[in-house]
Amino acid sequence: MTEYYMERMTWKEVEAVIAEGVDAILLPIGTTEQHGPHMPLDTDCIIARGIAERAAKAAEEAGLRVLIAPTLNVTLSWYHMQYPGSMRLSTTTFLQVFNEVCESLHHHGFRNVIVVNGHGGNVAALSVAVNYYLETTARRVFLLQWWELAGDIIGTVEGPGIHAEEAETSIALAVGQRVLMEEATIDAWDRGEAVKEAGHTWTSLGKYNLAHKGPGVTVPMDMLRDISESGVVGDARRATPELGQRILDALIPRVVTVIKDMSKTAPE
């Protein structure tokens, strides 16, 4: 069986794979943070790795060689710090870590780095990170996120779509994460209302839901326990492995397309 995880190889094996040619290296980014009463703290890492692994295998079947870099498992979870076990880096530290990880991969000759992000709280910083990386190194790193790349499936899921809810719990089930469905709950179904009730600054035009349509204002995250005692934002009880599998079925061929396109068009 082909090994995809770089950290499980010896340096001689990595050297050999690089010499043969690597089309892309996937960089899973998760976090260590609460995922409601029903899922472990490593859920975003498990999802990112589950996607990366399936994509690497599907890419191999399409004649592409893909490696998976070590998972970044402590990232931007400052707004989860009210729940035991959640860990955080500051945004500026995270940007620095991202830069140095990408530079390490570049140092060894990996041309095409594709971030597989599993954590919504990293989105804003990672968008800055990939643009800043291009600005300062002239190198392109692509950023993919399952809720965007399978947006057509996610769009059919009701509710705020923010955290440890139906879609995320479903994909966690599909990649084999430990999920305690009997603990699954609903909370902050109307996130905007929950923010208002918590007494935080609020606007009726705020984009409080993932699927916000029409005119909207970007609002920062609030400390999550102020709006959700359980840590869930949405309804986790509706989750099914079938929905998770539908997300993966839509997602994985698209990840392979990104790998193929990047590998064909990147400069040597």
Ligand SMILES: [Zn+2]
């Ligand atoms: Zn998550």
